[in-house]
Amino acid sequence: QQPVQSPQAVILREGEDAVINCSSSKALYSVHWYRQKHGEAPVFLMILLKGGEQKGHEKISASFNEKKQQSSLYLTASQLSYSGTYFCGTEANQAGTALIFGKGTTLSVSS
């Protein structure tokens, strides 16, 4: 079951904040976040595990609400380099399941 991401697109000015959401109808074991820049491969940002804590990476952090099977990616004080498409990937709540990605959220940061 493909997770649902929202919003589909975000336009920001440098220094502004954004939140990207990812929700699943299935019980989840983990949520991954990746960023893909145009013409490049997706790059791993972070993973959140069931029962784990909120993770952070520079000014990008994420949370995982197990009750709602939702994850949110927080981008604070955005920089031009944050532009790209953000994908969440989810693994269902059992060992050895595949990583299924949402359709992505395109983030554009301008100066």
Add this chain to the structure above:
Amino acid sequence: KAGVTQTPRYLIKTRGQQVTLSCSPISGHRSVSWYQQTPGQGLQFLFEYFSETQRNKGNFPGRFSGRQFSNSRSEMNVSTLELGDSALYLCASSLAGGFYGYTFGSGTRLTVV
């Protein structure tokens, strides 16, 4: 250390032909997953291999197949190509369980004419 290597980078094939794509994972990574990426559809899961066994398969027709060798290198094959198979095919490798995330290759851009 070397990243995930996919060959070839670009490929043009004719409808009805078949194609084989190759993926060499990061040394020590035993899991290899394949994804099809098209505009608007994001990353669609094809299949995942671990220690030469297919553990998971996505909702693609049987024309799409794959395999993994004992050195963890993987190949995917698409037979009887259709125009709709034109896409970027990405493979990603991970340590067992993906706890440290997946590392993607640069992909193979397949164009079917």
